[in-house]
Amino acid sequence: MADDMLAALVRPDKVHKRVYTDPAIFDLEMERIFGQAWIYVGHASQVPKPGDYWTTLIGREPVVMVRDRDGAIRVLYNRCPHKGAKLVADGCGHAGPLFRCPYHAWTFALDGRLRGVPFRQGYADTGFSLDDPQFSMRPVARIAERRGFVFCSLAEDGPGLEEYLGGALASIDNFADRAPEGEVEVAGGVMRVMQHSNWKIFFENLNDTGHPQATHESSFAAARRTVREKLGGKTPFQLHIIEGNGEPNSFWESLELRCYDHGHSYMDAIFNAPTDAISLEYRGQLEAAYGVERAQAILSMNRHNTIIYPSCSPHTGFQQLRVIRPISIDRTLVEIFTFRLKGTSDAFFQRTISYTNIVNSPSSTVMVDDVEVYRRCQEGMASDGGDWISQHRMAGHDTPFEGGLLGAGISEVPMRNQFRAWASYMGEAVA
Known part of the structure; x- marks a missing residue:
């Protein structure tokens, strides 16, 4: 598809439904967006010891994140260069000192270098060499880590991670700063939801302040x-974080929506932890670690969903991270991770688990509302009822600043900002 045709699908206040329904466009997204951008692959705490690994996807590419013997984290394509078999099964585990292919027992060092092949005599005088890079596991082009959060890019060139994240970088730092010991760790496993909708629909909803009163009315x-x-x-905590979706229009209008280059954004917090014994204990731990003034500064950065386009959304206030894995034009896998703030109590972590279970788990009374409307959007856009998807709310009223746009609480600026990045990645920026 020509770049000028792609550009015609995105306008300043609306987008064509084909961006959600055309499989050819999805294929291009995997190449031009997920093959270029910095994509979240995992957290360092998921591979604590040498030989520990975690498998995931970058777009359609299966990769394995592994802790090397020198302590460094490597990210390699999960593919044996012999017959192309995936070297390790999906999930996590421990490889020991070497990866061993289950098909023909080729072995590889934890940095991907080929270390051994059976029947060595069969390779004599063939030009085969253990030192030839084509016979090693291929590393991804670029890897960068920020406070334990590991990102990769499949592109050799482009901005570094910190430049790419821009103002969204502060959300990652604040996530870790909220731990009295300055570090977080994945805990409590992972929940997965297969959504019958395009990946962009999920991302657009995260900072959509216009939907909670309608979509979540029943809960x-x-x-x-x-x-x-x-x-x-x-109002116990469990109900407090549900009923907040029913705040009046004036509340949503008062929120700040701040958007950055490359499609990132965040909105102000809509759920605040209650002033109870758990919160008071936590604040005391934070003040003991940082001092009163610094602790207050950390807690005052109170963001709800931060969107790190196009792959994940951290929620710093309740220590969770949602990661998207686009599967097809109308299938998106969402993974929900919970984190423990090192230096906090078990009771504090249990509140994190409660938030995730109540708001974002597959059995949640809140998430089910969202997943249902995502599916309805996908099905409706496949109909002949119209070609364009509106993003008109507060269009033309956003305030530019260096590196992004600032919108009023009910603006659809996060959606427009994401498509500004989308158009740039896909070939030609739209004014």
Whole structure:
């Protein structure tokens, strides 16, 4: 598809439905976006010891993140160069000192270099050499780590990770800073949801302040009724984080939406932790580690969803990270990870687990609302009912700043900003 045809699909206040429904466009996205951008692959805590590995996808490319014997983290294509078999099964595990292919037992060092092949005599006088790079596991082009969060790019050239993240970098730093010991670790496993919709629909919804009152009406109305009729007006944490979706229009209008180059954005927090014994203990731990002034500065950066386009969304306030894996034009795998702040109590971590279970787990009364409307969007866009998807809300009223755009709380600027990046990646920027 010609670049000028792609550019015609994105306009300042609307996009053509083909960007969500055309498999040829999805194929180009895997090449031009996921094959170029910095993509989140995992956290250093998932591979704590040499030989530990974690497998995932960068676009369609299967990769394995592994801790090398020297302590460095490597990210390699999960492919044996002999017959092309995936060297390790999906998930996590321990490879020991070497990777060993399950097909013909070729072995590789943890940095991917070929170390041995059976039947060595069969390779005599063939030009085969253990030192030839074509027979080693191929490393990804670039890898960078920030506070334990590991990103990769399949492109040899392009901006470095910090330049690429811009203002979204502060969300990663704040995530780690919130730990009294300055480090976080993946804990509590991973939950996975297969959504029957295009990957961009999920990302657009994260900072969409126009949907909570409508989409989540059933869940926040039930929470409020329970508080009123069963709990005498007292709101436990579990219901507090549900009923917040029912705030009045004035609340959503007052939020800040800040967008950065390359498609990143964040919105102000909409759920705040209650002032209870757990919160007071945590604040005391943070103040003991950093001092009162620094602890206050850390907690005052109170963001809801940060979008790190096009691969993940950290939520610093409740220590979770959602990662997207586009599968096809109408299938998206979303992985939900919970993190432990090192130096905090088990009770504090259990509250993190509660937030994830209640708001973002497959059995959540909140997520099910979102997943249903994502599916309806995908099905509706496949119909002949119209060709264009509106992004008109507050269009033309965003405030530019160096490196991005600032929008009022109800603006659809995060969506427009994502498509500004999309158009740039896909071939030709749209004014």
